[in-house]
Amino acid sequence: MTYSHVSVLSKEALEYWVQDQEGVYIDATVGGGGHSLQLLSQYPHVCLIAFDQDPVAIDAAKERLGAFSNRITWIRANFRDMDQKIDPSLHGHIAGIFFDLGVSSPQFDDSSRGFTYQADATLDMRMDPSNPLTAFRLVNMRSKEEITHALREWGEERWARRIADFIVKAREREPIRTTGQLVELIKAAIPASARRTGGHPARRTFQALRIWVNDELGALNQGLEASQHLIAPKGRVVVISFHSLEDRIVKHVFRQWAQEQKGHIVTKHPLTPSDEEVLENPRSRSAKMRVFEHF
Ligand SMILES: C[S@@+](CC[C@H](N)C(=O)[O-])C[C@H]1O[C@@H](n2cnc3c(N)ncnc32)[C@H](O)[C@@H]1O
Structure with a gap:
């Protein structure tokens, strides 16, 4: 590339x-x-x-x-x-x-790095590949409160609690491994009426996770x-x-x-x-x- x-x-x-x-x-x-x-x-x-x-x-x-x-x-x-x-x-x-x-x-266009919600890839989002913290770890291992806080603070996402709720319920069944799975969860969590405005529904969550992963x-x-x-x-x-x-x-x-x-x-x-x-x-x-x- x-x-x-x-x-x-x-x-x-x-x-x-x-x-x-x-x-x-x-x-x-x-x-x-x-x-x-x-x-x-x-x-x-x-x-x-x-x-x-x-x-x-x-x-x-x-x-x-x-x-x-x-x-x-x-x-x-x-x-x-x-x-x-x-x-x-x-x-x-x-x-x-x-x-x-x-x-x-x-970095954004190489979908394998997991920064974009436009393509399906592993949940990574690290700018520095030696950083042990990936988006996968945050999404699958942090508490509902921490995820809510991150989405609210760094994504300015008004549906933060609902998205965190959906994430925590989904990962009880199996780990959330890909950006595609996460996008589907976000779409399900945000009510259809709210999804019609404000751009792609996953944009704010992805921004928050990226800021969190890379501090x-x-x-x-x-x-x-x-x-x-x-x-x-x-x-x-x-x-x-x-x-x-x-x-x-x-x-x-x-x-x-x-x-x-x-x-x-x-x-x-x-x-x-x-x-x-x-x-x-x-x-x-x-x-x-x-x-x-x-x-
Ligand atoms: C917007 S790009 C820079 C583009 C560059 N000015 C050009 O004209 O090609 C940002 C770059 O900063 C790096 N970066 C972001 N945060 C960093 C940090 N805290 N320490 C070191 N590099 C960082 C990213 O890896 C990325 O390559």
């Missing part, structure tokens, strides 16, 4: 991310390497430290960015630990840190915290998020940093893709970019 991911807000991201044309930059989520390709090709004197927790993404990005390999350091790890993974001599010297959150198109919000909080130890004076932290739970965290953390006099918020309002970009790449439609510049 070719690894093809269309980068979101790519021109805008580069413009805000790069202030020092000879700096060392971090791409916390290199994915298919699209944003980094632009960085390295437009700025011949910058260096890059590229993170991703998915080895498939790292391999794909290595291939795509092969021409620039002498300026790249690769780190396959969760960005939540980025300060521990980076040589202490670079702490306080990183010119800009970029986060493009969530899953990439290839996406915990990682975001910790990654932003870790970025503070690395960033240089005048360095920028740029974050593209794809749902309101992530955006709320970024907004809150940047506000707190501003109150603590660590720098200023560059984007008073988040930047969003143009109508043209959304038409060309519908997956960009929920993107929001926020930027903070340190003193």
Whole structure:
């Protein structure tokens, strides 16, 4: 399978991310390497430290960015630990840190990874295949209360309790092994009248499970915290998020940093893709970019 991911807000991201044309930059989520390709090709004197927790993404990005390999350091790890993974001599010297959150198109489209409700696959949803926690374990082993809480908090699913009820009853008969089985349960749990609005009935449950499996919000909080130890004076932290739970965290953390006099918020309002970009790449439609510049 070719690894093809269309980068979101790519021109805008580069413009805000790069202030020092000879700096060392971090791409916390290199994915298919699209944003980094632009960085390295437009700025011949910058260096890059590229993170991703998915080895498939790292391999794909290595291939795509092969021409620039002498300026790249690769780190396959969760960005939540980025300060521990980076040589202490670079702490306080990183010119800009970029986060493009969530899953990439290839992760989503490779149905065997279990991220999508559009195809039948094992319930997995791990971005990092060495993570012992899978969607299968959560769905089959966690209590009804925990599942309800997760669907409500991270899926903003109003039918959370009913879906959790259906899951727990079904798994008493046999384990729920596939995304297809789960989709059927969700459809059965949500009343027909409510299913007619709000998109695919499984969308919110799948979002919640994905966030839970990958501890996406915990990682975001910790990654932003870790970025503070690395960033240089005048360095920028740029974050593209794809749902309101992530955006709320970024907004809150940047506000707190501003109150603590660590720098200023560059984007008073988040930047969003143009109508043209959304038409060309519908997956960009929920993107929001926020930027903070340190003193
Ligand atoms: C939206 S894609 C990035 C796409 C990339 N900017 C491009 O232009 O091709 C997000 C990537 O971030 C990775 N990722 C998500 N959360 C992560 C985390 N906490 N630590 C490391 N990588 C993460 C995913 O594995 C995925 O490859």
